[in-house]
Amino acid sequence: MKLVYAYATEQGEAVQAEILGLLRARFRSAEPLETEERDAERGGGSDTIVTVRVEHDHPDAVVDAVRNHPAVIDAAAESFGERV
Secondary structure, three states, X not given: OEEEEEEEHHHOOHHHHHHHHHHXXXXXXXEEEEEEEEEOOOOOOEEEEEEEEOOXXXXXXXXXXXXXXXXXXXXXXOXXXXXX
16 A cells, blocks of 8 residues: 655654654555655645555554654545645
């Protein structure tokens, strides 16, 4: 599955490393595919949008695990709909 998540860019690139580590520890796979910086939908900052491939049979478990990270704004399977 593809997982897309967003975090505030000012949180720093360490967030990506933490998420990859979390995914690899819990689901044994995580392959970064794309990283993009966009203007934030709210406020004057920017968000980093990351797409990762995770091989797992339960997409909801993967999405929930990433959403629980304190720096993550949102996460979704495949895309954020109109935003991506």
